Amino acid sequence: MSKDNLIQIVQSVLPMSNAKAEQIAEKFKRRKTARNEYLLKEGSVCSESHIIEEGIIRSYIYDLEGIDVTTTFCSKQMFASDLLSFFKRIPSKENIQALTDCQTWYITYDDMQESFHAIPEFREFGRLNIINQFGILQQRMLSMLQQTAEQRYRDLVYANPEILQHAPLKYIATYLGITDTSLSRIRKEFVKK
Amino acid sequence: MSKDNLIQIVQSVLPMSNAKAEQIAEKFKRRKTARNEYLLKEGSVCSESHIIEEGIIRSYIYDLEGIDVTTTFCSKQMFASDLLSFFKRIPSKENIQALTDCQTWYITYDDMQESFHAIPEFREFGRLNIINQFGILQQRMLSMLQQTAEQRYRDLVYANPEILQHAPLKYIATYLGITDTSLSRIRKEFVKK
DNA sequence: TCCATTTCTTGCCATTTGCTAAGTGCAAGC
DNA sequence: GCTTGCACTTAGCAAATGGCAAGAAATGGA
Numbered sequence: 001m002s003k004d005n006l007i008q009i010v011q012s013v014l015p016m017s018n019a020k021a022e023q024i025a026e027k028f029k030r031r032k033t034a035r036n037e038y039l040l041k042e043g044s045v046c047s048e049s050h051i052i053e054e055g056i057i058r059s060y061i062y063d064l065e066g067i068d069v070t071t072t073f074c075s076k077q078m079f080a081s082d083l084l085s086f087f088k089r090i091p092s093k094e095n096i097q098a099l100t101d102c103q104t105w106y107i108t109y110d111d112m113q114e115s116f117h118a119i120p121e122f123r124e125f126g127r128l129n130i131i132n133q134f135g136i137l138q139q140r141m142l143s144m145l146q147q148t149a150e151q152r153y154r155d156l157v158y159a160n161p162e163i164l165q166h167a168p169l170k171y172i173a174t175y176l177g178i179t180d181t182s183l184s185r186i187r188k189e190f191v192k193k
Numbered sequence: 194m195s196k197d198n199l200i201q202i203v204q205s206v207l208p209m210s211n212a213k214a215e216q217i218a219e220k221f222k223r224r225k226t227a228r229n230e231y232l233l234k235e236g237s238v239c240s241e242s243h244i245i246e247e248g249i250i251r252s253y254i255y256d257l258e259g260i261d262v263t264t265t266f267c268s269k270q271m272f273a274s275d276l277l278s279f280f281k282r283i284p285s286k287e288n289i290q291a292l293t294d295c296q297t298w299y300i301t302y303d304d305m306q307e308s309f310h311a312i313p314e315f316r317e318f319g320r321l322n323i324i325n326q327f328g329i330l331q332q333r334m335l336s337m338l339q340q341t342a343e344q345r346y347r348d349l350v351y352a353n354p355e356i357l358q359h360a361p362l363k364y365i366a367t368y369l370g371i372t373d374t375s376l377s378r379i380r381k382e383f384v385k386k
Numbered sequence: 387t388c389c390a391t392t393t394c395t396t397g398c399c400a401t402t403t404g405c406t407a408a409g410t411g412c413a414a415g416c
Numbered sequence: 417g418c419t420t421g422c423a424c425t426t427a428g429c430a431a432a433t434g435g436c437a438a439g440a441a442a443t444g445g446a
Binding site (some may be wrong): 298341342343369372374375379 | 432433434435436
């Protein structure tokens, strides 16, 4: 029930003294979210940024034809929020939903903003988090440019096996940019090997 | 030769007084880069972040098979740098090269860092820039997930026609995630319509 | 100007992926 | 037990894309 986990996560993003890490961790509050509940619904401004302590979260949007497209899966120690909505204070196009029961640590925009200007280490911490998110997305973009759907599926299986256990196939398919039919075929081949 | 252009760009990212915008613009220096010259080579730490006043820039990396993959095209008013390398002070995997003669405004890491902690408006400006880059990448990821190569090409033609005029087909192809052969065929169909 | 190189197009065929529809298995609720 | 809905698989065919190779067109240097 202590914030030790959170403090460790903070220090893994940016090494700093325990005292400073505790000061930053103080700004976060805990929340439990039940399976299928939403952390954010499209149309509202994202006012909380979550760090996941336990559970699996999925973000998705509806495209022009009203089809649901998975934009992100998040699991332990990852950040879940719509950065664009959170920092620019604009309505979100994303839906963020718990795929399993979740425990998260979250900070509100107002608290973040206050700490951002008041605490130099928080500034660095915050900026680094955004940069890390950018790096993750950049890596994923590269995989879209270079790799086949099967390779992307293979990578996901090795990197985040727990996601596979909790997300239905159709969610994984849109995350990989293919149809559920194709993913089913890929998975069939994958089992053979 | 004045910094008026730059000041306008700063204010378009984050509305602020002329005085503040000038203060931020003061931190940037001008550079001319000749066609084919590099703003960054892989292996070195990115120590300058550029805003393009004139010209076209391409970023690319070599994948595992040594094939060159275009990660970004940048044109007027866009930002060119390897954010991961710039902010995390790690060696870059990217190469950033001028496709045409360019004029850019750039800020060094040290100057950025100093202003980031000293000037509240600069903090907001800097953070917003990263967020905007993130948003651009997110949008592009969506297009990879939902759209066909032809749709992506079509969007690029309308959004950045000047890139098409200066980048050879093979660069555009890897940017879109397809082969140059396929892009040639897509382009052929495109002309018909 | 001429040559060499690069860029782009095209054809042929293989592979991947999409689309539609049917069928199976499973779990929840009546 | 039965129905219903959902998740997943499978099949057949169509469309998109890739791989390779040849040749045309454009470019850049000497």
